[in-house]
Amino acid sequence: xxxPATRLRxxxxxxxxxxxVRETRLEPSALIxxxxxxxxxxxxREIGSMPGVFNLSVDEAVKxxxxxxALGIGGLLLFGLPAEKDEQASGGWxxxxxxxxxxxxxxxxxxxxxxxxxxxxxxxxxxxxxxCGIVSRDGDPSNGGGYEIENDSSLELLAxxxxxxxxxxxxxxxxxxxxxxxxxxxREELDAAGLDQTPILSYASKxxxxxxxxxxxxxxxSPQFGxxxxxxxDGANPREAMREIEQDLVEGADMILMKPAMPxxxxxxxxxxxxxxxxxxxxxxxxxxxLQAAFAQGWLEPQRxxxxxxxxxxxxxxxxxxTYFAKEAAKALG
Ligand code: PBG
Numbered sequence: 001x002x003x004p005a006t007r008l009r010x011x012x013x014x015x016x017x018x019x020x021v022r023e024t025r026l027e028p029s030a031l032i033x034x035x036x037x038x039x040x041x042x043x044x045r046e047i048g049s050m051p052g053v054f055n056l057s058v059d060e061a062v063k064x065x066x067x068x069x070a071l072g073i074g075g076l077l078l079f080g081l082p083a084e085k086d087e088q089a090s091g092g093w094x095x096x097x098x099x100x101x102x103x104x105x106x107x108x109x110x111x112x113x114x115x116x117x118x119x120x121x122x123x124x125x126x127x128x129x130x131x132c133g134i135v136s137r138d139g140d141p142s143n144g145g146g147y148e149i150e151n152d153s154s155l156e157l158l159a160x161x162x163x164x165x166x167x168x169x170x171x172x173x174x175x176x177x178x179x180x181x182x183x184x185x186x187r188e189e190l191d192a193a194g195l196d197q198t199p200i201l202s203y204a205s206k207x208x209x210x211x212x213x214x215x216x217x218x219x220x221x222s223p224q225f226g227x228x229x230x231x232x233x234d235g236a237n238p239r240e241a242m243r244e245i246e247q248d249l250v251e252g253a254d255m256i257l258m259k260p261a262m263p264x265x266x267x268x269x270x271x272x273x274x275x276x277x278x279x280x281x282x283x284x285x286x287x288x289x290x291l292q293a294a295f296a297q298g299w300l301e302p303q304r305x306x307x308x309x310x311x312x313x314x315x316x317x318x319x320x321x322x323t324y325f326a327k328e329a330a331k332a333l334g
Pocket of ligand 1: 122124132176211213228284285
């Protein structure tokens with residue numbers, strides 16, 4: 001029907017009407033809140049490039065988790081900064097590793113039972129060189145400096161890390177390293193250890209992105225040489241992202257994570273159309289920091305811009321969102 005019989009503005013007249021016909025909703029239970037754990041006690045150190053985000057000792061992280069749970073947030077994603085780094089990333093799979101300690105403390109606290117505790121599985125925070133896998137020094141010198149990030153030898157350490165985190169009580173393990181075959185290696189290791197009920201959330205679609213910059217300050221995980229382009233995907237390749245997802249599902253991933261979010265909404269949408277598994281998206285550090293920078297300048301209205309950014313990610317097809325705004329958003333939605 002044509003105008004004037006059709007007037008699309010009729011359903012926009014009041015907030016009650018707008019709410020009734022809203023097609024996409026945000027709710028706190030679909031938000032995952034990342035935490036960065038550090039050794040010590042009473043540590044709460046703000047990250048320079050991420051206002052409102054902190055390095056937290058385990059006791060402080062538990063407090064942060066309590067307030068997240070009280071706000072109805074769905075879960076936590078845990079990262080760790082170990083006391084010492086080495087070539088074998090031993091801080092990542094140590095029985096008393098910093099994230100393992102954090103998981104145990106959270107699992108002893110009944111007031112955070114509503115939170116799904118997700119442990120990021122990667123080596124970059126734990127290796128002295130900051131790469132996500134084992135580095136061999138005899139790579140091709142014509143290709144950026146004579147080093148190689150080894151694939152197959154890294155799998156064992158990734159699987160060991162995942163097993164250790166699951167054994168400590170993580171509800172989900174989430175590999176973010178982008179080595180080929182890691183989901184299969186992790187599944188096999190978990191099953192062999194009797195951890196067959198621990199799901200794998202694979203960062204299946206992870207692009208080599210400038211938007212991870214502030215995270216590398218937060219997690220102290222910048223590569224000491226080279227970059228991550230030999231293992232993370234080229235931002236130009238949405239079809240390759242579909243192959244990555246397909247591969248991870250074949251290897252046993254239970255759910256997938258898309259990352260970054262806002263610069264890759266088309267890829268999230270394509271994944272939603274094509275795959276019938278739960279799909280999350282990670283609004284990464286740079287997405288958070290650029291909005292915070294604009295808020296600090298008074299250039300954008302914080303609450304509306306934050307919620308609109310999250311809505312765009314939901315609309316593209318993400319069922320849940322990992323975001324540093326989780327608490328602020330939950331308060332705003334409250
Ligand atoms: C670890 C990892 C990274 C992020 C999540 N897991 C950093 C990277 O790949 O360099 C980035 C998250 C963010 O930017 O908020 N591999």
